[in-house]
Amino acid sequence: xxxxxxxxxxxxxxxxxxVNARLSSGQAYVDAPLTLQISIQNVGEFEPPNVPAVDxxxxxxxxxxxxxxxxFMINGRVSRRQSVTLQYAVTPRREGVFxxxxxxxxxxxxxxxxxPIGFVASVSETDDLMxxxxxxxxxxxxxxxxxxxxxxxxxxxxxxxxxxxTLTEAEVWNLISRRSAWGPFQERMDEMxxxxxxxxxxxxxxxxxxxxxxxxFLYEIETTFxxxxxxxxxxxxVRIVVNYPVELQLERxxxxxxxxxxxxxxxxxxxPFESGSRMRLTIAKSRPISEAASVDATKIIPIPSxxxxxxxxxxxxxxxxxxxxxxxxxxxxxxxxLQFGISGDGPxxxxxxxxxxxxREKFRMDGQPLAGFVQDGVKYFTTTIRPIEETxxxxxxxxxxxxxxxxxxxxxxxxxxIPITVLPAEKLAMDAxxxxxxxxxxxxxxxxxxxxxxxxxxxxxxxxxxxxEPTVLRNQQPSSLLSWLAWIYLTPACLFVxxxxxxxxxxxxxxxxxxxxxxxxxxxxxxxxxxxxxxPAVLCNYVLVAFPLGRGNNNQDWQACLGTLRSxxxxxxxxxxxxxxxxxxxxxxxxxxxxxxxEEANRWIENAETARLKRRVxxxxxxxxxxxxxxxGMEKSSAGPxxxxxxxxxxxxxxxxxxxxxxxxxxxxxxxASGVVLLSPDQQGTLLREADEIYRNxxxxxxxxxxxxxxxxxxxDESPSDxxxxxxxxxxxxTAAMKYEQVIDSGVQNAAMYRNLANxxxxxxxxxxxxxxxxxxxxFEPLSVKNQASLLAAQVRAGVPVAQxxxxxxxxxxxxxxxxxGWSLLVRALIGGKRTLxxxxxxxxxxxxxxxxxxxxxxxxxxxxxxxxxxDQLDVRIGDGEDFEIASRLDGTEGTVVELQQxxxxxSEIVTADSVRGWVPMTAVQQISPLGLARPE
Numbered sequence: 001x002x003x004x005x006x007x008x009x010x011x012x013x014x015x016x017x018x019v020n021a022r023l024s025s026g027q028a029y030v031d032a033p034l035t036l037q038i039s040i041q042n043v044g045e046f047e048p049p050n051v052p053a054v055d056x057x058x059x060x061x062x063x064x065x066x067x068x069x070x071x072f073m074i075n076g077r078v079s080r081r082q083s084v085t086l087q088y089a090v091t092p093r094r095e096g097v098f099x100x101x102x103x104x105x106x107x108x109x110x111x112x113x114x115x116p117i118g119f120v121a122s123v124s125e126t127d128d129l130m131x132x133x134x135x136x137x138x139x140x141x142x143x144x145x146x147x148x149x150x151x152x153x154x155x156x157x158x159x160x161x162x163x164x165x166t167l168t169e170a171e172v173w174n175l176i177s178r179r180s181a182w183g184p185f186q187e188r189m190d191e192m193x194x195x196x197x198x199x200x201x202x203x204x205x206x207x208x209x210x211x212x213x214x215x216x217f218l219y220e221i222e223t224t225f226x227x228x229x230x231x232x233x234x235x236x237x238v239r240i241v242v243n244y245p246v247e248l249q250l251e252r253x254x255x256x257x258x259x260x261x262x263x264x265x266x267x268x269x270x271x272p273f274e275s276g277s278r279m280r281l282t283i284a285k286s287r288p289i290s291e292a293a294s295v296d297a298t299k300i301i302p303i304p305s306x307x308x309x310x311x312x313x314x315x316x317x318x319x320x321x322x323x324x325x326x327x328x329x330x331x332x333x334x335x336x337x338l339q340f341g342i343s344g345d346g347p348x349x350x351x352x353x354x355x356x357x358x359x360r361e362k363f364r365m366d367g368q369p370l371a372g373f374v375q376d377g378v379k380y381f382t383t384t385i386r387p388i389e390e391t392x393x394x395x396x397x398x399x400x401x402x403x404x405x406x407x408x409x410x411x412x413x414x415x416x417x418i419p420i421t422v423l424p425a426e427k428l429a430m431d432a433x434x435x436x437x438x439x440x441x442x443x444x445x446x447x448x449x450x451x452x453x454x455x456x457x458x459x460x461x462x463x464x465x466x467x468x469e470p471t472v473l474r475n476q477q478p479s480s481l482l483s484w485l486a487w488i489y490l491t492p493a494c495l496f497v498x499x500x501x502x503x504x505x506x507x508x509x510x511x512x513x514x515x516x517x518x519x520x521x522x523x524x525x526x527x528x529x530x531x532x533x534x535x536p537a538v539l540c541n542y543v544l545v546a547f548p549l550g551r552g553n554n555n556q557d558w559q560a561c562l563g564t565l566r567s568x569x570x571x572x573x574x575x576x577x578x579x580x581x582x583x584x585x586x587x588x589x590x591x592x593x594x595x596x597x598x599e600e601a602n603r604w605i606e607n608a609e610t611a612r613l614k615r616r617v618x619x620x621x622x623x624x625x626x627x628x629x630x631x632x633g634m635e636k637s638s639a640g641p642x643x644x645x646x647x648x649x650x651x652x653x654x655x656x657x658x659x660x661x662x663x664x665x666x667x668x669x670x671x672x673a674s675g676v677v678l679l680s681p682d683q684q685g686t687l688l689r690e691a692d693e694i695y696r697n698x699x700x701x702x703x704x705x706x707x708x709x710x711x712x713x714x715x716x717d718e719s720p721s722d723x724x725x726x727x728x729x730x731x732x733x734x735t736a737a738m739k740y741e742q743v744i745d746s747g748v749q750n751a752a753m754y755r756n757l758a759n760x761x762x763x764x765x766x767x768x769x770x771x772x773x774x775x776x777x778x779x780f781e782p783l784s785v786k787n788q789a790s791l792l793a794a795q796v797r798a799g800v801p802v803a804q805x806x807x808x809x810x811x812x813x814x815x816x817x818x819x820x821x822g823w824s825l826l827v828r829a830l831i832g833g834k835r836t837l838x839x840x841x842x843x844x845x846x847x848x849x850x851x852x853x854x855x856x857x858x859x860x861x862x863x864x865x866x867x868x869x870x871x872d873q874l875d876v877r878i879g880d881g882e883d884f885e886i887a888s889r890l891d892g893t894e895g896t897v898v899e900l901q902q903x904x905x906x907x908s909e910i911v912t913a914d915s916v917r918g919w920v921p922m923t924a925v926q927q928i929s930p931l932g933l934a935r936p937e
Contacts, residue, residue, distance in 0.1 A: 017042050017107040021100075021114035028092050029124040031179075032288040035062070036088040036100070038114065040107060048086060049103040049114075056121075057098055058091040092121035126289040128208035129156045131216075132240050136233060136298030143303055144316035145405045146347065147225045149233070151185050151293065153240055154206050154216040160248040165281060167245070169201025169217045175242050177288065183237030188223040226347050230302040238293035249284035250614055303403050309410055311355050315402035317346025321354070323398055323415040326735050331423050332390045333364075337690075337735070340398055340415060341378040348379040354400040359385060362392045371683070373745040376923045377906050382742065390422045463790045464759045466695055467752040473684050473743070476750035481782045481812060481859055488816035489852060492823035518546035519609055523602060531589040532597045536581040539601060543577075547612060569615065573608050580604060684743055691739035695760055698732035733764030751780035755787055762790070767798035768870030768894040772926045775806060775868070779929070782859065783809065798895030804913060806897075808858045815851025818844045867900050867910070867925040869893040876918035880907035887918045898925060 017040065024035040036059070040046055051059050066085045092098060099118040104111050130153070137148040155175075159166040167175075182189050192198060201217035208214060227233065303316065323340035330336055342351060353370040363385040372381040385395070395418040403410050522542035529535055540561040547564050558581070565574035580600060587593045737760035744753055758773035774791035781787060788809040795805050825841030828834070874893040877884040890912070901909040901917075908925060911917045 033089040033091040038086040047106040140299040151221040177241040246285040309401040312401040313352040319344030532584040695736040736760040751777040772868040811854040818848035
């Protein structure tokens with residue numbers, strides 16, 4: 001009984017709740033957060049503590065609690081206990097000594113207290129380690145006028161004298177903290193992050209506050225800023241924080257395959273004896289330094305009030321305005337969609353709609369303010385007007401005023417009046433519903449709107465059917481084929497590998513032995529020695545294999561072994577090895593003496609590995625710095641102007657990192673359209689319903705083939721007699737596409753909306769826009785058969801070369817069939833021993849891998865920097881402007897894929913599939929990647 005009581009008491013004590021609190025460090029810096037962890041062991045139910053307020057400290061909960069649980073059985077009853085870790089961010093806002101008092105935690109109905117925790121916070125002085133400055137390229141600008149700003153950051157590179165290593169410009173840039181505030185440069189920083197770019201650091205000499213010249217890395221970030229008030233540049237929001245190193249250290253890391261192969265995993269078959277351990281330089285200790293940006297003396301001037309026109313709405317720059325309507329013939333009181341677009345060199349996002357007072361005399365209008373959206377360098381405003389009476393003959397000119405900062409005066413531009421015909425309501429022709437521009441007296445085919453066959457099912461109607469449910473206005477997260485590819489390709493491969501492992505365990509073990517490092521082989525051989533005199537031979541073999549000077553020397557000569565160590569700068573190791581070998585030769589051949597000397601030999605191998613890897617890391621770092629310096633010297637000596645645009649992350653320590661950085665450039669959305677135009681859900685729903693109604697009505701009319709009517713329409717030479725039912729339908733489809741695009745520009749991102757836009761563009765004869773939007777829809781629903789079929793139809797209709805056909809779903813299905821077929825044939829060949837089945841299986845796997853490569857090229861590695869041509873004739877110029885001569889004129893380019901290289905203003909540099917390189921207007925191409933990431937609901 002006494003023994004049972006002691007056991008029960010031990011269980012009770014072991015199961016008691018324990019609460020511990022600890023800080024990540026006892027030394028902190030002002031405005032740099034510490035991590036407070038509260039660990040609760042053996043807890044059933046608990047309530048988080050009420051964190052007390054401490055003067056000068058800001059304590060915030062830092063994310064969800066981490067929980068772990070365990071189950072155990074006592075006297076046949078299963079109990080479950082869990083451990084919980086709570087995390088808090090503790091940020092000192094002033095220097096001083098702080099103490100976080102004891103906190104009470106309710107655990108299983110009992111109150112448990114933590115111990116008080118103290119720490120010291122001090123101010124981290126920046127001194128001359130960093131300077132930040134904002135420089136404007138103009139001496140003065142007006143409010144609202146674009147101002148080119150450059151953010152300059154000078155950071156002094158850190159050097160560790162003990163390790164003889166100085167941080168590179170890439171490593172210094174990575175020290176910049178996420179707590180930095182970028183102010184007007186935030187959008188530019190986000191853009192570079194999306195494109196996996198960063199500013200390049202230029203080594204310069206800069207004078208500190210005392211006039212002393214020191215070496216710095218200079219990082220420059222450019223942006224365009226639109227000041228909204230007179231005075232000086234507002235740069236209060238720019239403060240750069242750097243986690244500046246205090247100490248570096250060498251850290252050992254291991255391969256992810258160590259456990260699988262029972263130890264270190266060698267770097268490759270070419271060097272199977274190489275150690276699986278790696279040494280890398282890491283920051284052992286750092287402190288935050290911060291610096292607010294100083295601003296130069298650029299002057300911001302207010303817009304003059306004298307001579308300001310009544311139609312002036314704050315526009316600064318030079319602008320043009322044009323307008324059009326969807327209908328030219330309506331009944332009195334019926335709606336007309338009026339759209340006017342404003343283009344110019346000023347900021348379009350903040351541009352307001354000009355006043356429409358000139359229309360109110362003869363038209364009824366909605367009094368709501370117009371939001372507008374930006375597309376292809378034009379800001380569009382759309383509203384609905386209704387003619388009051390049938391005497392109205394035109395939509396009057398719309399007046400817009402702006403301030404020209406170059407001329408320093410106001411100017412006014414106007415649209416052309418738009419002639420319309422207003423009929424009494426009972427005389428309105430049916431074709432006016434879909435926007436017919438036929439002359440008075442012409443008849444429309446009412447029966448064509450009521451044909452039952454138009455509603456019958458067909459493959460075309462199935463592909464071209466649009467969605468108008470309210471769910472279409474919900475955002476959707478982009479998806480990927482990678483998970484499906486993994487299931488399709490890896491499942492049969494894994495089954496085959498499992499079968500092979502079961503049938504040939506000995507072969508798998510032999511394969512694992514091939515990957516063992518020199519250290520592992522030596523340790524295994526030391527386990528097998530039977531007497532001390534065998535130990536020196538094992539260590540000699542290890543030295544001749546593991547150390548560079550000894551590789552290739554198969555003669556296990558003791559003097560060669562010691563010479564290898566001394567030649568490599570390891571004289572201390574050589575002396576220890578010689579002493580160990582002497583003791584091995586003079587020790588008794590007992591088991592106890594052998595075990596002691598084996599342990600000592602293992603310790604010597606560990607010391608040798610550490611010394612060898614440390615020397616390799618330092619040698620590699622010095623060689624890399626020398627290569628970077630050589631490349632920098634070559635760049636400075638080469639002729640030619642520096643490349644335009646931001647410098648990407650190219651000055652890495654190793655050449656392979658440089659290559660990967662270059663390949664990653666362009667995966668962002670630098671070529672995407674302008675920002676989101678905020679519309680209310682009611683406005684989005686109204687636009688969607690209008691677009692769907694126009695689309696359905698137009699679908700009941702025959703669509704004209706692409707031809708001369710497009711050319712006339714784009715040139716503005718089309719007369720009413722040129723239009724037929726087909727052209728009316730195509731115009732209606734394009735109107736529907738415009739409204740779908742307005743919904744997308746308001747922030748709606750999903751497959752159904754992009755497919756709606758693509759279908760309307762397809763049936764409106766805009767095949768390039770259809771292709772690019774089908775591919776954008778694919779980013780959200782990559783497994784949609786309907787979307788893939790519609791995309792193939794658009795590519796065939798546009799005459800896109802077969803080599804450019806985008807069909808990842810087809811490649812995935814074909815590749816999956818061949819993958820399963822290939823592995824099945826290999827299994828049959830393994831069981832039956834038939835050579836022909838094995839050959840057929842390998843050929844099938846080769847085909848499946850080729851299909852996998854096509855899928856990855858078309859979905860993962862390609863679309864980020866590709867675009868679709870949306871015009872049939874593409875003029876490729878040698879420079880970014882109309883003043884440059886045409887290098888090549890390409891016909892039949894609509895729907896083809898080009899590679900985007902860079903952007904300057906409204907021009908993009910491209911490379912075609914035929915290696916034609918040059919500049920085209922941004923309106924001629926559209927980037928494939930969706931215009932933005934879908935926001936979660």
